[in-house]
Amino acid sequence: MTQPVSADHELRAAARHLGRRRFLTVSGAALALAFGTNLPNTAHAVSTLNPMRIEKEPFTLGVASGDPMPDSVVLWTRLAPEPYQADSGLPAEPVTVEWEIAEDEDFFLTAGSGQVVAHPEFHHAVHVEPDGLEPGQTYYYRFTVGEWTSPVGRTRTAPAADAEVESLRFAAVSCQAYHQGYFTALKHLAAEDLDVVFHLGDYLYEYAVDSAGGARAYKDVVLPAHFNKETMTLEDYRLRYSLYHADKDLQAAHAAHPWVVTWDDHETENNYADEVPEDGSSAEKFLVRRAAAYRAYYENMPLRKPQQPKGADLQLYRRLRYGKLAQFDVLDTRQYRDDQANGDGWQVPTPESEDPSRTVTGAEQERWLIDGWKASDALWNVLPQQIIFARRRNQVKEPSPVSMDAWDGYPGNRKRVLDGARTAGVKNLVVLSGDVHVHYAMDIKEDYDKPDSRTLGVELVTTSLASGMDGAERPDDWEVMLKANPHMKYFDGRRGYLLVTMDRQQLRADYRIVSKVTSPGGTISTARSFTSRAGDPGLKDA
Known part of the structure; x- marks a missing residue:
C-alpha cells in the first residue's frame, strides 16, 4: 500500500527558521503553516476510497x-x-x-x-x-x-448543567508503559460501573520496545524492529499508538467507558518543559518533535475539535461539569511550564526554585482555572492533572529535598492556585494526580510544617497501570516517606487504579491494586479506602 506523505520534512524545513517561541511568535506560525500544508481540505467534497x-x-x-x-x-x-x-x-x-x-x-x-x-x-x-x-x-x-x-x-453523557446530581463514580488512571507490563488493570477497569475515566498522563512511552514486548516477554509474538527505538518522528509516534491501541485490555476499557485524557511528559519526551527538551538541546529541533507528538496524540485520543493541534501547540486544558455535584478542570502542567529548577530530580529548594514568578501552568491557564472556580456552583471542584501537588519530602532531616518536577518545584504557582481557590470560595477541593507509579492519599495543608494547620483539600494519587512492573506494597522509601510527610495517609507501590465515588455528603476513594502485571492473569482487589466529608476536607479511613 502507498504510505501517506509525512509532514516531517516540512516541519524540519520550518524549524530552520524558528526561534524560541517565547521570543519569536513567528515560530508557532511557521509550524502551523508546515502542518497546514499537510491537512485535508474539508471545504469541498472529496473522492473517497471504495x-x-x-x-x-x-x-x-x-x-x-x-x-x-x-x-x-x-x-x-x-x-x-x-x-x-x-x-x-x-x-x-x-x-x-x-x-x-x-x-x-x-x-x-x-x-x-x-x-x-x-x-x-x-x-x-x-x-x-x-x-x-x-x-x-x-x-x-x-x-x-x-x-x-x-x-x-x-x-x-454528562448530566444537565443545573441537575441536582445525587452521585458520581469515576476512575483515575496513569502511566501505562507497554514494555513494563500487561494492561491487566484496564481489563478489570472495563468491568467497573463508572460514569467516566480520567487518564492523567503517560498514555504511552517514547522508549524503545524490543521484539518480545519488553517485560511482557511474548513467546508467540515478534514485534517489528521499528518499535525498538525511541519515538522521534510523526511516523514513530503514530506507530507507537498503534502498538498500544492494539492491546485488547486497553480496547476493552475504552469501549466500556468515556475517557477524559490529559498528557504528561512521555507522550512526547521524558521531563521536557515547554520548548526545552530533556537534554537541553536545540528548542527548534525539539519543537519539530513536539509538533509530531502532539499531532499523533490528537489523532489517537477521543478529543473535540478545539483540541486539534496548531503546529507545536495544542490546548488540552478544558472544563467539564457533572451537574451541580462536580466541576472538573483538566490541567496541562507540561506545555507551558518553566524549565525545572536545579535539574529534574530531588533537590533541596534554592532561590531559583523558590522564585514566586515560576510557573508550571502558565499565566493564561492559571487565570482560566481561578476564573472557572469563581464561576463554579459545584459542590466538588476536582483538578485532574499530572504531577504531585502537595508538598512531599524524602527525608526527615532538614533541609529535605523535594521533587523539582512536581508542584514542589513551583511553590509560587501552587500558592497562587490555593489562594485563588480560597478567594473563589472553593470548599471541597480534590486534586487527582499520577506520574509517580505509586498510590498516595494526602491532605493538602495550609502549612505543612504545622500538621495541625487547616486542611485545604485532598490529593488522591493513582499508581501506574504498568510502569515500574509489579512494584511492591511497601517500597524501600515507604517508612521514611510516611514519617517525613505527616499529611500523607497512605502509600502503596503496587500497580492498579483509583476509584472515586462522590455524593452530596462525602467522597470515597478506593485504591485498587492488581496482583501482577509482568505476566497475564493478575487479580484485582481494594487495598485501602478513604473518605472525605463535604465541607470538612481531610482523609479518614473508610
Missing part, C-alpha cells in the same frame, strides 16, 4: 469515546488493517466511515447516525461529535466501513 477495496478488518485498534457533555460525546476510531505498518495497510486516500449511536446495544433505538471521512492526513482517524443527546444517558455506538463493522462501544 470501501470494498478494504480486504482486512480495519477496526483493529478498537473504539473509544470521551469528553462527555450533557448533549454530546466524542466518538473515536482509527482505520488500520495493518496496525504495525506505517501506512496502516491503507492507501493515501480518504475513506468514508458510517457511524451510529443508540440507546440500546441492538441499535433499535437510534439516537443519531451519519458519515464522516477518515483522512489519510490524520492517519485515517475519525472524531465524531454527535449532538442532541439526552443528559445523563447511557448510549452505544459503532462504526461501519463497507462490509466491516467495529466493536460496539458504551458511553455516557
